[in-house]
Amino acid sequence: MLSIRAELAIIGCIMMLPHGFIYFIRFLILKLPKIMTEGKFPILYFSYIGIGIIGFIVMIPLFITSIKKVRRKMQGRSWKRLQRWAYLFYLLAYVHILLILLNESKIDWLRLSTYTMIFVGYMILRIFKYKNKQKIGLRVICNTNN
Template sequence: MPIWFTRYVMDIFQRGIFSTVTFMIVMFLGVITTHNKYTRKLMSIRGEMSIIGCFAALCHNVAFGIRYFVEFFTNASKMNVYTKTATIISLILIAMMIPLMITSFKCVRKKMKAKNWKNLQKLAYPFFYLIYVHLMVLFMHKPEKHMLSIVLYTVIYMLYTVLRIRKCLITKKRQR
C-alpha cells in the first residue's frame, strides 16, 4: 500500500478513530432535542451505525490486541503503567461492547422486552465515557505530543455531557 493510504486512511481505522467518531455520532444523536430531516434519517439508522462502530472497534482491538493483549496475559510486568492500564480498559470496553452490539441488531431487539433492552442500552453511557478514559490514559504517556487530541476529545466529551444533562432536565420537566 502507498504510504499516504496507510497514513491517512488505514490509520483512521487501525487507531480506533473511525469507531470512536461513529460512537460519538450515535451518542450525540441521542441528546439532540430538535430534529430535522437529516437527524431523523440518522436516528433511523442509529442502531446500524452503532453496529458498524462496534465492528470497527473490534478490528482496532485485534490490530492492537495481537501485541498488547498477548503481552498483558503472558508478560504484563514488561508493560509500562499507561499501556497496562489502557489494555485493562480495552478488555472492559470489549466486555461492555459485545452485549451492546448484539442487542443493536433489530432481530435481537425485537425478541427482548422493551424495558430489558432499554436497561441494557444504558450501558452505552459508561462505555462511551470509558473510551475517553482509555484515550486519556494513552495520551498521558506523552501529553505534550498529544495536547491537541487531549483538548479536542475533552471539549467533545464536555459538550456531550452538557447536552446530555440538558436533555435529561428537559425530559424531567416534560414528565411533570
C-alpha cells in the first residue's frame, strides 16, 4: 500500500471535492436563508458545517502536493512538514462525522462506535510508530556517541 499511497490520497481527495462543494452550496442556498429567517441557530449544525469547511480547506494543499509533478518541485523537508497536516485533516473528518451523527434525532450507536474505533485505532498505531521512531533515533544517537 505504501507504493500507491499518493495515488490513493489523490483518489480520496477527488471523491471528497464534490462532497465539499455540493454540501457547501446546499448550505448557502437552502439552509442558511431558512435559518436566518427562523432565527434558530443550531450550534451542532453550524459546528459540523464549520469543521467540514476547515477540513476541506486543509485538504486542498494536501491534495495538490500529492501530485508527483508538484511534489518533485518541493523540497523534501517542506513537503513532509506540509503532509503532517493530514493528521489534522483526519481529526477534523472524525469530528465532522461525529457531530453529524450526534445531530440526528436518533443516534446510530453502531456507526458512531465504528467510526470511533477506526479513528482511535489509527491514532494508537500512529503514536506507537512515533514512539518507536523516537527509540530508534535515541539508539542511533547513543551508538554514535560510544
